[in-house]
Amino acid sequence: MSADGKGGQAGGDTTPLRIGVAGLGTVGAGLVKLLRANESIVADRAGRPIVVTAVAARDRTRDRGIDLAGLTWHDDALALAHDPDIDVVVELIGGAEGIARRLVTAALQAGRPVVTANKALVAIHGAELAALAERAGVPLTFEAAVAGGIPAIKAVREGLAADRLVRVGGILNGTCNYIMTAMRESGRAFADVLAEAQALGYAEADPSTDVDGIDAAHKLAILAGLAFGRPVAFSSVHVEGIRAIDALDLTFARELGYRIKLLGLARRREDGIEARVHPCLVPERAPIAQVDGVFNAVVAEGAFVGRLMLEGRGAGEGPTATAVAADLIDIARGNAVPVWGRSTDGLTQVEALPRAAFNEEYYLRLNVHDRPGVIADVTAVLRDYGVSLRSMLQHGRAASDDPTVADAPSVPLVLVTHRTRESAMIEALARIAALPAVIGDPAMIRIEAG
Amino acid sequence: MSADGKGGQAGGDTTPLRIGVAGLGTVGAGLVKLLRANESIVADRAGRPIVVTAVAARDRTRDRGIDLAGLTWHDDALALAHDPDIDVVVELIGGAEGIARRLVTAALQAGRPVVTANKALVAIHGAELAALAERAGVPLTFEAAVAGGIPAIKAVREGLAADRLVRVGGILNGTCNYIMTAMRESGRAFADVLAEAQALGYAEADPSTDVDGIDAAHKLAILAGLAFGRPVAFSSVHVEGIRAIDALDLTFARELGYRIKLLGLARRREDGIEARVHPCLVPERAPIAQVDGVFNAVVAEGAFVGRLMLEGRGAGEGPTATAVAADLIDIARGNAVPVWGRSTDGLTQVEALPRAAFNEEYYLRLNVHDRPGVIADVTAVLRDYGVSLRSMLQHGRAASDDPTVADAPSVPLVLVTHRTRESAMIEALARIAALPAVIGDPAMIRIEAG
Incomplete structure (x- = not known):
């Protein structure tokens, strides 16, 4: 030695x-x-x-x-x-x-x-x-x-190298986190807040790489590859961005005790690896729910080490330069680790599990005509697909003084399910969207423990 | 290469x-x-x-x-x-x-x-x-x-190696954090909660290494040595434990918008290095205030990287074994870094600055006889030492039905100062303690941004 x-x-x-x-x-x-x-x-x-x-x-x-x-x-x-x-x-x-x-x-x-x-x-x-x-x-x-100044790669690839990691992910895009935080705090709509973020330099003129979740998906794929010791095929990562989040969803989430965050999540299951980026409801007391603004957070969980969270600046000149320079110092010392943490001998890319295999709790927001029988129709579809409900929110419509608004105005109906297979959820939602009382596409947001 | x-x-x-x-x-x-x-x-x-x-x-x-x-x-x-x-x-x-x-x-x-x-x-x-x-x-x-399963040493010594770190520390003792969390949540006294922690195995039969801050000070000295590239003389670390924290302090802290945490903190100043372990009031919205129970958190701040926080399990069989095994993997690969991050050539221990050099905001809780002129006397002393006040709390005593409690019962008086040199605070407190209206020793807790 x-x-x-x-x-x-x-x-x-x-x-x-x-x-x-x-x-x-x-x-x-x-x-x-x-x-x-x-x-x-x-x-x-x-x-x-x-x-x-x-x-x-x-x-x-x-x-x-x-x-x-x-x-x-x-x-x-x-x-x-x-x-x-x-x-x-x-x-x-x-x-x-x-x-x-x-x-x-x-x-x-x-x-x-x-x-x-x-x-x-x-x-x-x-x-x-x-x-x-x-x-x-x-x-x-x-x-x-990944995550700018947070030494997340070093932590996962070296610090946690001895453990069998079961989960990795987090808040991986500061632009989205800034937008979601500002939407929550101000009650403003996505488009308004995005325009402001662009003016402040927190979002690009063409924001799609950020707000459509692609940037977070790149980082998640890397973290998953490091955590599980094997590169994950990027094309198999399920990606949804934040454009569809309505200010209403943030209001309902708060009422239910949650915040909404764009998370990247990879999980090791018996039957494969989940790798996905999408908005999530997380309990407002969860540590990751407290990470606001442009900050990033990386969460890792292993059988021996338990749960870790690393929080810091995910972008910007100083943090990113610090990370590049740390790599250079390792190289200068002659210290190195294989790219995916282990030799690539016989190492092939792994395909992440398809969306239909996810198994989550779901928040659903429907826009429905406010007339008798709507809830019965919607819940009957869910029952037919074996989806059981944990809670439901429906606020009575405000009394209208306008005599022309007489019949069946639309109101939001929010449902929260117990854990269920996403394949069932997809089919149930298609049926629900086709109900005459349902207006437009239902919104669906997955719920995570954080 | x-x-x-x-x-x-x-x-x-x-x-x-x-x-x-x-x-x-x-x-x-x-x-x-x-x-x-x-x-x-x-x-x-x-x-x-x-x-x-x-x-x-x-x-x-x-x-x-x-x-x-x-x-x-x-x-x-x-x-x-x-x-x-x-x-x-x-x-x-x-x-x-x-x-x-x-x-x-x-x-x-x-x-x-x-x-x-x-x-x-x-x-x-x-x-x-x-x-x-x-x-x-x-x-x-x-x-x-340091901090069990959190790869804090790797993060500070390698991940942040290129930056000039100005601050490092955090919640470094899970036993103390468990006790302080339980005191806050239950309103119970230190001795009660300690006995419970001992029964649950979260505290040792002889708890002094933990509750007197010594364990946290060991970890802080190590983190400071790594952050500043030079070992810190352990005997120069200022250490206070949590035995003196009263349930009243937790109540007043909450009222003022703070939580109380035992923190280890090291800071690079123009004139030297501060290294200290003591209870702190931290704003309840600060990320470190959210770290409860047996969890640890390590905070580091650098000129380029900004502020990072790493949170996880600081003790226990699994997390600690993971950290030992990570070191073994580095050695197996032939990867190594000098003990304090740089060659020890000409490297001598540094003495941390004495307590008198600290410069903080302070929370003071006095037990005073509830009679006219007390506040004037106390604030006159503070004025004499150039300590300016930011806020004061005094709750009128509860009306007593007991006719024997007639004259000058004792009531708590809480003062919060602006930033001031601790040497002035020490002298002012000695004078305040000697005032006839002040009963017993004043409690003093430093306030940190988190």
Whole structure:
């Protein structure tokens, strides 16, 4: 053990680790700032200096608040894979395809360690990239890809490595959590709050990656792969976003003692793995229900360790740069773990279970004509599919002074079920939606313990 | 990077890592159970099997729920330092001195990696042990020493290694948190709740290590050393326990919008490091205020990463064994980090700042005779020491039907100050305690943002 001079101790290699950074957006510029501001801390922790020697970005003239003098500039990021003056490639371009994928692939093929913050790339091509990294015998790390500054990957892949994890997930998208928190606090509609979040810079001009749950799904797929030691096929992750959440749902959730959060959840079952992203009702006293605004939270649960929750900033220049730099320190020390926590020998992607196999409690909100027999009709359908009810909310309509509103105005009807198989729920909902008294599509939100 | 076959990849050493376990109490027996129950998970994650080959404990005949057949038994734990059939010594005996210290010292001197859960040993002798480990070029790890199953040490020492941490701490003792939670929920007195906790096995027969804050101080000293890259002299940590907390304080805290938690807190200041353990009022909406019962929470804050909180089970067989096994997996893979996160070259212990240098907001509860002029007298003293008040609570005494209770019964008077230097507070409190209208010692609890 001591023969190789390891043990993370002094007296080892003190030559600088030379970094090439591809992409100088928020995270790339933040990394350069961090490595400069914390130069001596990083050198102490890494056992040697870590220096940026080359960068690649599209626009050389843009002011990023960092001095690029003395750095080699590459217009083509791919050149970093072979620049002889760098030891590690840091890919901060983003996107599952295109130049980011080509650069990471080329760097690994060239036997060069890679650090990336690219969640889409790792979620979608992680199995293939892990095999490349293993063949080359170099690390591929991505702490910054999940939950920003929270060392969630290290916690799951190393800290909990000895346990049989049964569940992993959490609040993985700060934009959605900000929007849901603001909707709850203000009573405003999704579109209003989204517009405000865009104005404040918390949401992109094209918000779909965030609000449709795709970003959270990338992160969930990565966490699930690490927790269960095997990459999860991204296409099999069930994804629903938050666009359909109505201010009414937040009001009813509160009345029932819940909050609504967009959660990513992966669970190990006897018959396979569940991996899903969707809004959830969580009990308002659950720790995860308290995580508001742009904060992220990662929950993991194992047979021996019990339940853990890690909470912090999931995005932004500083937190994300900290995560990238932590990966670089590990590499500088020669510390590494296989991409999915174990050798990829014989490791194939696992398909997550289909939606029909989920088994949850459900909150249903229907818009119904307020006339006799509606509840009987709806509950009869649920009974036919073996769905039993835990509670029901129907508020009498407000007395109207308007004599033209005489017959059957619409009112919301909220039902909460006991745990039931989602296949039954899907069929029951289709039948309920077709009832003459039901207006529009029923809203369905799953209920989680948190 | 790839030349040494590292990168945590396959194709490396697949010989088993052989473990000698000293101490077969709850954690030792739990570790043996975990390594057997999760044998294949651990082997996959470690890249090689991890097997217990030798054990040392006092009583060979005791039933621990584990089969000891096939293991070498040592009556003298020290023998593990030289048993030729083990690669790593796991010290689970406990105690800062005696056999635990001798074993860890001897094992490191023999060039053997050590894993320990011994917070007292690391807190008090960590500087000296780090130097020994570094000289031998072997790891000394102790993830289980702080916050049980929460990978707090890995998070602070590796995950946040690139940032300049300014603050670390949290709820570090589950027994105290259980007692404070039960006192708040039931309104009962400390002694009652302690007796119940002892009956339930949440508190020891001799509870002083827990309730006097010593256990939390051990953990805080370790966290502070890791966060600031330099061991903190344990004797300089300011420690107060929870025995003096009155049920009244919990009631007043609630009325003021706070909860009371025993926190360990270390802070980097311009003029040095604060390291202290004491009860705190924290705003009831702060995330750490929500962490109840036996749960622990570790908070860290850095210039780049912002604020993180990690929450989970801080003790118990399963969580603690998980942490020990995670350290073993790191060692099996050849991954290691210096004891205090950096080389010990020229690294001396740092003395934490004295109590007089603290600068806090304070909650004061006085027991005063209910007669005119008392408030004027008390507030005059505070004014003399430059302490300004933020709020005051005094409830009129309940009207008494007892004609013998006629003159000047005692009533509680609660004052909340603005931020002030503790040296001023100490002197002001001595003067206040000496006022004729003040009965007994004033209670003082610091207020933290959480």
